[in-house]
Amino acid sequence: MKRIGVMTSGGDSPGMNAAIRAVVRTAIYHKLEVVGIRRGYQGMIDNDMSVMQTTDVSSIIQRGGTVLKTARSKDFMTPEGMKQAYDNLQAQHIDGLVLIGGDGTFRGANAFFDQYAIPAVGLPGTIDKDLSGTDFTIGFDTAVNTAVEAIDKIRDTADAHNRIFVVEVMGRDAGYIALYSGLSCGAEDILIPELKTDMGEVVTRILDDKRRKKDVHIIVVAEGDDFGNAEAVKAVLTDSVPDADIRVCVLGHIQRGGAPSMADRVLASRLGYAAVNALLRGEKQVMIGQINNEIVSTPFKEVVKQSAQIPADMAEMTVVLTA
Template sequence: MSKKVHKIGVLTSGGDSPGMNAAIRAVVRTGLYHNMEVFGIMRGYQGMIDDDIVPMHSRSVANIIQRGGTILKTARSKDFYTPEGRKKAYDNLKKHGIDGLVVIGGDGSFRGAQKFSNEFDIPCIGLPGTIDKDIAGSDFTIGFDTAVNTAIEAIDKIRDTADAHDRLFIIEVMGRDAGYIALHSGIATGAEHILIPETKTDIEAVVDSLEEKERRKKLVNMIVVAEGDETGGANEVLSIIKKRLPHLDTRVCILGHIQRGGSPSCLDRLIASRLGYAAVDCLLEGKHNIMIGIMNNKLHFTALDKAVKAKQRISEEWMKIVKILAS
């Protein structure tokens, strides 16, 4: 466990998120600073299997800190689920002499890393890179802050039209299992209702409230719904509302993939830089199979098999604030 790491590989896996490039840059430059060799592994685990592995220099990561996406590309690899795939991946790492791995991605990527590391003795460090902020063990994930800011910019634009037309808009944001993007963007844009998977959605109460607002001529309204809400999403909410309030001028807007891209926010660049730097430190110190998160402004280490999708509790206080402030 405490043998010295000399050559490290870095990869991005799962859905891309803004700030991944800043993390790659930090891993590469910190590795080089410690006289390691650093390799970029393309397209996540698939690149390990296909031997799509390239040496990284300081110049390789110049001028990328501000770019969305990931220069190493990302993918979901089916082959890596098979023992043969993982064996092939290991052989390729060995060929290059890579003896440490940094994996930037979500909980699925971490499970892969854990399995791989159990089978072959390669220390793996996970960095939480996902726009959904749904990983246990970190207050932040790389990409979340950018994604919510993209969402509020879009919703601010939609409000211009909602106001001009006295319309109701139902806006669907990303978040299959977690409602954080919906919650934060909904509060930040003054949405009247925020529907998320973490809380039971009483859709009838929502329609009641819309009806009541219509009576007192408050016609501009916005509902922000997470794609993973148990109602099923914006189109399902629309059809329920249409049934009871057919005359209301109601529109749906699904923000979609614009939430994944774009130049990362300051916070995401900082978090990514700090975590990338820490990942190399951890490998040097002989740590392995942990995810590095940030909790209460401090680095926080979680065993990879505990870094699962978090069923986080949404604070009651926030839900109360939503109600009071949007009135």
């Protein structure tokens, strides 16, 4: 192996730059050339790529976003797109790939690599922490900390006004961001897709609290909750809680940006470093994850999107601490 490509794909997540940096530095350390492919699979098709040096990854470890940009590519879903991508990789003499992204990135990889034999290693880069094969994904820790800082601010104004706030956080089909940010902020209710949401119970608790002169109530709801989103929750409360002063905050895309946290930088560095070593060792078509503080490889085909795996003690604790 002499020349590898690296790209980011799918939704961006804080720490992707730290991963790119680790890949580039590790590759160069091992005398490999590295080509940065811009905008994910679309950049492969458009031949939008160029060689990266150590200076290209200087002072990016602390930056949000991705210097290689990212995209979702429809063209890559077609046989013609894949062929074009492969031809371009061949023309660039790229004989190994590091793919940083979420489950869509690896699904895209499967179809491609069934046909074109180029060794590829993936890194889990998504704020959603919704992938098997790893305990954490690059960006999750930062995203939740961003949500936590936002909800802390909302707590200040909620306390000042004795208000009810419904705060919607990201996570797509997974409730991790909601669960961890809700626990961290002492939310009075946390609604996630993995646990059946009973709005009747939520209303009862609010009414009980009001009777005990506790009017402040912060409900953190996952965007993918089974009951519905923040506006849906607000609608029920408006109908059921007399004189309630209810506000909705949808935290939105601030959760995707910002300087990555320490945990994400270390995770990204470690996985990026491991990815290049895996390629050099001859591993291919695997995602590199971290499980119980150890580096683990999982074949792309076995990497699945999964909702939150909540340990039993945490589920019970959630009930007790929000009671």
